[in-house]
Amino acid sequence: MVVRTSRTAAFAFYGVPLVNRNWSLSGRSEARRVVAVSIWRDEIRGTGGRLFYERTSWEGWHDGPGRREFFQNLRWAWDNTVGIVRVVASTRKGDVRIESFPLPNLVMRVAHLDATAGAFRLEQVVSEAIAA
Secondary structure, eight states, rough: OOOOHHHHHHHHHHTOOSSSSSTOEEEEEEETTEEEEEEEGGBBBBBBBOOEEEOOTTTTTTOHHHHHHHHHHHHHHHHHHEEEEEEEEEEETTTEEEEEEEEEEEEEEEEEETTTTTTTEEEHHHHHHHHH
16 A cells, blocks of 8 residues: 655655755665665556666756755665665656655665766665565
């Protein structure tokens, strides 16, 4: 069951605080070794067990602290959690976020990261792979 909630509450579900509730698109709890990222629900691709989310450039990103923090948190996940991130899915109308909700059954791994180009790829992992 998907519980729709505020973005702040969706991140709190994972025990991850937001630096700023207005512009943070990701967050991390270093103590818990958890990174959570907000991604557009309609841009998640693939089929069950092989889902992925990909951005290939800065196109469509608003320049600002939110996107810098997002890539810093992806880098931290890459360096400290073998790239594992938790997902907060957001729905939208145009570019306006309508609602956000945690997807606790969807765990992803950073498979590609290029902060210079604004590119990254997240790929779904199964729970057995997380324990390894």
